[in-house]
Amino acid sequence: MKKFEQLPLFAIVFTVLFKLLFLLTHHIQEDAFITWRVAQNLLDYGVIGFNGDTKISASTTHLYVFVSWFFNLLFGKENFIYPLLIFNSVLFTIGSYFLSKLLLKNPIQQAIFIFLFGVLPPSIKISILGMEYGILFFLYMSLLYFGFHQRKNWALIVFPILILFCRLDTVIFLGIVFLIDVIWHRKINWVYVLGGILANSVLLSFNYFYFNEFVNNTIVAKQLTYEGHFTAAQNWEYFLQNYGNFWGMLKLPGDFNLFTVIVLLFELIAFIIVIKVKENRNYFLWIIFIFGWSKQMIFISQKSLFDWYYWIPQILLFVPILVFILEINKKKYLWLSLLIVFYILPMLAFQTVHSIATGNGEWNYRRNIGLFLNEYEKDKNQFIFLEPAGYVPYFSQLKTIDEVGLVDKELQTEIKKDRKNYKLNVAKNRKPKYILAYKNLFEAENSEFYKSHYQLIKEFRIKNSLSSEYPILEKMYHLKPSGTDYNLYERIKIQEPKIELDSANKFSN
Incomplete structure (x- = not known):
């Protein structure tokens, strides 16, 4: 040996x-x-x-x-x-x-x-x-x-x-x-x-x-x-x-x-x-x-x-x-062949399809959301409120508040104060410039607040990322679609009411 x-x-x-x-x-x-x-x-x-x-x-x-x-x-x-x-x-x-x-x-x-x-x-x-x-x-x-x-x-x-x-x-x-x-x-x-x-x-x-x-x-x-x-x-x-x-x-x-x-x-x-x-x-x-x-x-x-x-x-x-x-001493290579044919190879094939489909959903879809924001928003000190805090924050380079509080401890305080409404309270109190949401905020609970303070700027749909010039890859994408639909909202600039100069002088006098 x-x-x-x-x-x-x-x-x-x-x-x-x-x-x-x-x-x-x-x-x-x-x-x-x-x-x-x-x-x-x-x-x-x-x-x-x-x-x-x-x-x-x-x-x-x-x-x-x-x-x-x-x-x-x-x-x-x-x-x-x-x-x-x-x-x-x-x-x-x-x-x-x-x-x-x-x-x-x-x-x-x-x-x-x-x-x-x-x-x-x-x-x-x-x-x-x-x-x-x-x-x-x-x-x-x-x-x-x-x-x-x-x-x-x-x-x-x-x-x-x-x-x-x-x-x-x-x-x-x-x-x-x-x-x-x-x-x-x-x-x-x-x-x-x-x-x-x-x-x-x-x-x-x-x-x-x-x-x-x-x-x-x-x-x-x-x-x-x-x-x-x-x-x-x-x-x-x-x-x-x-x-x-x-x-x-x-x-x-x-x-x-x-x-x-x-x-x-x-x-x-x-x-x-x-x-x-x-x-x-x-x-x-x-x-x-x-x-x-x-x-x-x-x-x-x-x-x-x-x-x-x-x-x-x-x-x-x-x-x-x-x-x-x-x-195994007897018929070792037969047993080994059976293991490879009926378990190892099917598992390898499954993982290959899974990795190709998931890679498309993550790298080609979710990463592109981050790249879009990176190009759209030049001020990297602006905050985005979303979940999860992986691809999009990384590729957008924006500061982040995540819905779990992994990257922002202040969110945990909001959960402790009011678990049911903590997402709304974050939008009200922290005023993040962007919100990336799984659902349509204009049709959800508290829709009036979101309609008056945010505007929908882009919809991201996973169905639009399931195509490929290679038919086999496209079949894999459809066989195991990976990703979530998102709506991207931007905070509206609300003009504060201006007090005329004469009126202001009256108050100062």
């Missing part, structure tokens, strides 16, 4: 090059542009914020803000995106290499694992959608590989700090690793405990001394805006409508998704079969499987719909299937 030892490294290169094809789809997640706007705000104003010199933790991830800032500095604002996406893809694939080393001994199996693992839909999204999860996955696997496989004490200190500084919710991963390690070895790893203490100290100190808060504003804003009380029946209905996002690789229409149930059962069965063979690698299988389930259940309980929360758990829960198939 020595002659195949370098094969996993070649698999890294091949997998990265293969996934770079997805950059052509322009499928970039909306929230990535929030982080990149924060990074550019740091570059322009020296402040971690979103609107000028106002400090606010508008991005969920501090570490990725600094990485994005560095790439902006290195490549410039116009050219940093694709180098950063490639960097994310490379780091994710290196992370999958570390995972393969933890679970498989045969370099041929490791190489196959790296590629098949890398082309699963969540893996593609982690790599090319611009979010921080490529870096995060690399850090997770680096901690396991260097800290708990090679027993490097420095890794037990450094990686927990970087992981928690990347995202606050990574405390779930760090906690699961600690619990499994204590149960497995029946003793406490005090170096890792020190790493955890330092990680919490670094993050909380940074939040407190820089932002004067302990918990990131993004978390506070989402909890405030999306809070809701559900009955048991409503909770069950909610779960049925969304569980495909939690455990599945894709969300199919309808409340009941049999495909997701089958995959979930296969994952459980494969896990049980694999861990029956007593090997040291079971330690890592328990970590990733318990973490995958824990992360899913915690976020499900919090009604977290954002699908990127589930990317890493989705692929980690699928790992036992890959290990099981690769280690």
Whole structure:
């Protein structure tokens, strides 16, 4: 097997090059542009914020803000995106290499694992959608590989700090690793405990001394805006409508998704079969499987719909299937071929169509709204009130009030004062020059106010962005239309009544 030892490294290169094809789809997640706007705000104003010199933790991830800032500095604002996406893809694939080393001994199996693992839909999204999860996955696997496989004490200190500084919710991963390690070895790893203490100290100190808060504003804003009380029946209905996002690789229409149930059962069965063979690698299988389930259940309980929360758990829960198939002794290549033909290739085809259609809806449609505003409004100190705060604020360069309060804390005050009418109160009190709305404000509640203070300047309709000179692409756009209809309103300049000079003198006398 020595002659195949370098094969996993070649698999890294091949997998990265293969996934770079997805950059052509322009499928970039909306929230990535929030982080990149924060990074550019740091570059322009020296402040971690979103609107000028106002400090606010508008991005969920501090570490990725600094990485994005560095790439902006290195490549410039116009050219940093694709180098950063490639960097994310490379780091994710290196992370999958570390995972393969933890679970498989045969370099041929490791190489196959790296590629098949890398082309699963969540893996593609982690790599090319611009979010921080490529870096995060690399850090997770680096901690396991260097800290708990090679027993490097420095890794037990450094990686927990970087992981928690990347995202606050990574405390779930760090906690699961600690619990499994204590149960497995029946003793406490005090170096890792020190790493955890330092990680919490670094993050909380940074939040407190820089932002004067302990918990990131993004978390506070989402909890405030999306809070809701559900009955048991409503909770069950909610779960049925969304569980495909939690455990599945894709969300199919309808409340009941049999495909997701089958995959979930296969994952459980494969896990049980694999861990029956007593090997040291079971330690890592328990970590990733318990973490995958824990992360899913915690976020499900919090009604977290954002699908990127589930990317890493989705692929980690699928790992036992890959290990099981690769280690079957009888008819191995038949089972592997069946997996590729009936699962990997359909999932890859689905993600390709999804990325092409969504890339059109985001890059060719929503980005153009921002570009229109960038050309239309030259004064970049003007405010726009909208949701979400990704593409349009980034490409328009306008200051922003978002409907959730991620990038503007004053909005949270309005929600607390009057949740029902907070959008109207923002329009009245903050007087944003532009409002980008999903609905026709002139036909909605409080229409009289909007009619007297705003004018409709442009309608953006997703149906107008579903055409292409290439028939195949046009079919994909129509098969999965991505985007939302918008109306763009501009505030009317209301002339204040003038007091004649003679009258004014009378009052002064």
